[in-house]
Amino acid sequence: MSETIEIPERSGTAFKLAKGDVLVVIDPKGQQVSDLLAFNASDLGEVISSGRTFDYAERIYLTTGDRLFSNRSNVMLTIVDDSVGRHDFLLTPCSYDTFRLCYENEPPHRGCFGNLAAALEPYGVEPDHIPSAFNCFMNVPVDGETGKLQVLPPLSKAGDRIAFRAEIDLIVGLTACSAKDSNGGSFKPIHYRIERP
Amino acid sequence: MSETIEIPERSGTAFKLAKGDVLVVIDPKGQQVSDLLAFNASDLGEVISSGRTFDYAERIYLTTGDRLFSNRSNVMLTIVDDSVGRHDFLLTPCSYDTFRLCYENEPPHRGCFGNLAAALEPYGVEPDHIPSAFNCFMNVPVDGETGKLQVLPPLSKAGDRIAFRAEIDLIVGLTACSAKDSNGGSFKPIHYRIERP
Numbered sequence: 001m002s003e004t005i006e007i008p009e010r011s012g013t014a015f016k017l018a019k020g021d022v023l024v025v026i027d028p029k030g031q032q033v034s035d036l037l038a039f040n041a042s043d044l045g046e047v048i049s050s051g052r053t054f055d056y057a058e059r060i061y062l063t064t065g066d067r068l069f070s071n072r073s074n075v076m077l078t079i080v081d082d083s084v085g086r087h088d089f090l091l092t093p094c095s096y097d098t099f100r101l102c103y104e105n106e107p108p109h110r111g112c113f114g115n116l117a118a119a120l121e122p123y124g125v126e127p128d129h130i131p132s133a134f135n136c137f138m139n140v141p142v143d144g145e146t147g148k149l150q151v152l153p154p155l156s157k158a159g160d161r162i163a164f165r166a167e168i169d170l171i172v173g174l175t176a177c178s179a180k181d182s183n184g185g186s187f188k189p190i191h192y193r194i195e196r197p
Numbered sequence: 198m199s200e201t202i203e204i205p206e207r208s209g210t211a212f213k214l215a216k217g218d219v220l221v222v223i224d225p226k227g228q229q230v231s232d233l234l235a236f237n238a239s240d241l242g243e244v245i246s247s248g249r250t251f252d253y254a255e256r257i258y259l260t261t262g263d264r265l266f267s268n269r270s271n272v273m274l275t276i277v278d279d280s281v282g283r284h285d286f287l288l289t290p291c292s293y294d295t296f297r298l299c300y301e302n303e304p305p306h307r308g309c310f311g312n313l314a315a316a317l318e319p320y321g322v323e324p325d326h327i328p329s330a331f332n333c334f335m336n337v338p339v340d341g342e343t344g345k346l347q348v349l350p351p352l353s354k355a356g357d358r359i360a361f362r363a364e365i366d367l368i369v370g371l372t373a374c375s376a377k378d379s380n381g382g383s384f385k386p387i388h389y390r391i392e393r394p
Contacts, residue, residue: 132246
């Protein structure tokens with residue numbers, strides 16, 4: 001059986017996924033967000049791309065059956081399970097500057113961006129090459145008329161999950177999100193496990 | 198007076214903008230799209246970011262007064278004039294793969310991506326570092342309920358324009374879009390001029 005690993009609140013990690021592995025991301029307490037990045041393990045210039053994915057899916061909300069494309073138009077991950085049905089791929093990971101600009105009354109935190117940059121550094125990923133993440137469980141409704149977006153508490157309940165199958169060998173970054181607006185005002189861990197068929 | 202320059206249909210160009218310069222992008226015939234990229238002229242690792250911009254604007258549709266942020270959360274361009282009010286920042290430039298996957302009955306074209314990569318190469322920009330572009334005049338309505346997006350003909354009429362002030366020294370890439378869906382089924386040029394106050 002695969003081991004379930006905890007990402008403590010406001011932190012992040014990185015690991016390898018082999019082609020065919022299934023990554024299950026679990027929200028153990030409910031209403032928490034987990035930012036996911038994926039790079040081609042054999043060529044870090046290839047990375048998930050929200051723009052390519054939206055273009056091919058013709059949709060900004062993604063769920064079971066949808067594929068996450070790279071900047072080179074290759075499929076990197078396929079969503080194979082999803083008990084929530086609402087995630088975000090519009091926004092970049094929260095960062096020191098997000099806190100500086102959007103949370104003026106709190107001491108800035110390095111955020112998911114800083115956590116991802118630190119976790120991915122040993123694999124050779126440069127911070128400037130971190131794109132918009134696939135933000136598991138993040139609830140960002142968009143008003144189709146005005147384009148206005150909101151960051152609302154996730155729809156996930158304790159134990160909800162989303163699972164991705166790796167379509168190539170990947171380096172993955174994954175966080176337990178650091179921003180209050182994303183998670184309904186409380187910081188919580190994220191769990192994940194890797195299932196190797 | 199500043200000179201008006203034509204970008205021929207299905208092509209692209211690149212040029213420097215100095216801080217304070219105003220770039221005016223004009224749709225001379227109506228219903229044409231122009232993909233815009235901007236890199237920090239003194240450090241190509243810094244580039245416009247749809248994700249940061251959406252986060253700070255709290256909106257996916259941008260117009261006069263809105264600012265385009267970089268991946269490092271700095272303001273690169275401010276929209277100072279806009280006679281259309283509908284542009285896209287969701288989608289990546291059309292590419293060989295876009296044509297291969299979305300226009301199966303036509304010979305693939307290198308698209309705005311290939312045109313931007315070629316035009317920016319002399320400045321040292323690598324193709325893998327081309328992010329989602331700010332797609333002037335591109336009309337991509339999103340259904341707020343389902344997240345479904347459509348690529349519809351632009352709302353721009355002949356002579357319509359959008360203008361950007363450079364907030365730092367920039368390398369800019371700009372195209373006359375190559376994809377039929379973006380421009381109502383016909384390929385047309387784009388005009389631009391640089392106003393130096």
